[in-house]
Amino acid sequence: MTSFLLAATLLFAPADADIAYDTASELVKKHTPRDSGTLSSRRAADFIHDRLKASGAKAELDFFKADTPAGERYFVNVESAFVSNTNNEWIVFVSHFDTKRGVSCPGANDGASTTGLLIALAGKLVKQNPEKTNVLLLWTDGEECFNDYAENDGLWGSRHAAKKLKDSGVKVRAVVCFDMLGDKDLKITIPENSHQGFRDGILKIAKRKNLGDKIVAVDDIVIDDHVPFLEAGFKAVDLIDFDYGSRPGLNDYWHTSKDTIDKISRESLLLAGEIATWLINGLDR
DSSP states (O other), X not given: OHHHHHHHOOOOOHHHHHHHHHHHHHHHHHSOOOBTTSHHHHHHHXXXXXXXXXXXXXXXXXXXXXXXXXXXXEEEEXXXXXXXXXXXXXEEEEEEOOBOTTSOOOOIIIIIIHHHHXXXXXXXXXXXXXXXXXXXEEEESOOSOSSSOBTTBSOHHHHXXXXXXXXXXXXXXXXXXXXXXXXXXXXXXXXXXXXXXXHHHHHHHHHHXXXXXXXXXXXXXXXXXXXXXXXXXXXXXXXXXXXXXXXXXXXXXXXXXXXOGGGBOHHHHHHHHHHHHHHHHHHHO
């Protein structure tokens, strides 16, 4: 029984956080900028795809087109699915990889950090796939808007993915959006416009893990990749650290040239990875 329990428990270790950090660093170095709907974005998607394949994970590029304020543009999401049984429920983890257009922003925290995190998580799942839960890892293109978030501006990748998932008819237990979780001074917030029951469940886990000061609920309404999934009827939450700057409340690193790899840490990515595996383990039981 002991060996079974050990085998069934997915653990995110410091070595996995190293993979997440190194992958984020390489993405920033090789693919900045990676503005959505551009050739640079396509090359970034290829980078993610190649890293997944190298880890032994299955990976697919999902090409689609959508209306934007600049006319019709082509986008590409990346998907990696881990199927234990087609009848089992799914948990979906989402991170965008694109950068904010019109600004000189490497997007080390805002996009690259959680992109690397999910690639590291894929490596874990290759070696140890849950028995009772299916896992979909999704890297979205086009989270960042051109001007202001609207029906045809921003969240293109998550809108496309949410519709595709709904149309498929598969049973989805939860959708988790990870964004800006590499910040060295990490404080994870779950905004008001998240599924309330799922949000409460995560907060209870955090309290049991003595992390009540690291993961908190806030009254803010945040427009992020979880929103299209909520609108499609899925139980979706957003985990984000939106206080990203040289001092609390300033937020002067966000969408600027200061969003560089030296602002993120392995320790923060370790915590985010642990949260992902807690959720997978919880649903698997």
